[in-house]
Amino acid sequence: MAEISVLTPAFAAQRRLPSSIARILDQDFEDWEMLIVSDDGVDYQSILAREGIADPRLRFLQTAVRGSGPNVARNLALHAARGRFIAPLDPDDLCDPRRLGCLRALAADHGMAGDNLHVIDEAGSRPGHLVFPLDPPLHFLTIDDLYGIPVPLSFVFHRSLVAGGWDEDMGPGSDILFTLRAMERVERAVIYSEPMHEYRFRPGSIGHGFDTTEGAETAYRCCLQRLREGDLGFRSHRFREAVARLLWHKRRLNRAYRRAIHQGFSGSFLHFLGLWENHA
Template sequence: MAELVSVITPVYQGQGHVRRAVDSLLRQTHQEWECLLVSDDGTDYLGWLRQQGVSDPRLRQLFSTRTGSGPNLTRNLALRAAHGQWIAPLDADDCYDPQRLERLLALAGETGLAADNARVVDDSNDLVLHLAFSHDRQGRLELDDFFHTHVPLLFVFHRQLIQRGWDDLPRGADTLFNLRALEQAGYARYCTEPLHDYRVHRASLCHSADAGERFAEAYALTLQRLQEDGLGFGSPQMRQQVMALIHFKQQLNQLFSQRCAQGYAGTFQNFVDDLPPAELQQLRQ
């Protein structure tokens, strides 16, 4: 019997895109899934989907206790209610390729953890901008690989690897959640081919006028928490490696903000792509 996958999808003002995410689940070749839609704005999304002609018993709905509580608290609500042996996050504005769950489950059997490359898509025109990784990672992901992408990665997790939920942090809780599972698993199996879309929007946090300042505050808070309580990482060595990763991202964000103040008009990804390898390496030290 196929193993059940619990797909976790927080939804806030999602009428413009949640059907696309749900439709991508309905097309999955692995049929044993449930989707926990967590309404974070009080909307009855199951009712709304039925009005659009979409109804399936595998779709479940939960409501956050406070409107706008954010993706981390709503993911934790879904995690507590999930029935599956496997957990798979899916943001309401993203979507899976039809074989994603089937292929990642086959890989995840080795360590309990698997991920695919991400296809970064401009939501305004459906153009593919770039991939999370431009080079093959030799079939596996380790912590060092997180230094080489600035795109949030989507994993499929076995429940046994999840010792703690998503932290109530303003930025980066998904990365910390992934890294804690990675510490438990040792490494993640990796599919070089992108099997999902990560959609980017002009109205997102990354494009706001105060994005650099908000990211700087989030990185500083994360480093403080790592020093104070470890954020659930088991070994001092892993904690230090994670702190080095967050510090690296903090340094990149600071440099990007400085260049923007000097007139740079490109995106963060363009900025990173244009940095000389020697300068990137210096930021890691």
């Protein structure tokens, strides 16, 4: 049984997945398995073999219905995972070789642990920058700290915190709900201040354009409705209210981005957010 299960959904990931897996193969901590779930019918094992990438710790699964979505793929991987710790990883994420071992040790003490990350604009119009300062070496986050963080954070979780999995019908809202349910259990999430993870955004990505704002608006509306119905797995009324306030804040930003696109703005959400905060 592996200590850490890395869960990666794959859809049209032929170009980026090999680099992501190569970084996992280079990890200093070797007691891991990686579950790669094809959601597009592609035989990723054969593609990787042609790239010279093969390892018995790589496990390959496929969703029953092509295009089921990343949350269905992640839940399939979670159900099959054998690790004590769960590490969701997107197919284009690039990790430092120390990442799994470092975050596994912190998650063993705190329940869940994330790391600082480089935010990199692949279009080249903004240099990479860090989400958190390098000092102090550890940051402890509550739900209120998430208001000022515009990019998705990536964590390693103790398996007991995430047994419920992802909400398969929530689309882009599921990741934050998954993380928030774990945060409710631990109260504070620990972040290692050294960056061991790259978050890349680019034109045409999920965080860029009008279609994204429409999908996000639908997700926020659905999340808030289900919160009112008490249907998202949060244990306390107080925390559920805090989640609602956070989602309303993010919905407000999304609507402001949508208005900016209507007025001719052509940048990503992260570009917009920098401009919006400077003039708010």
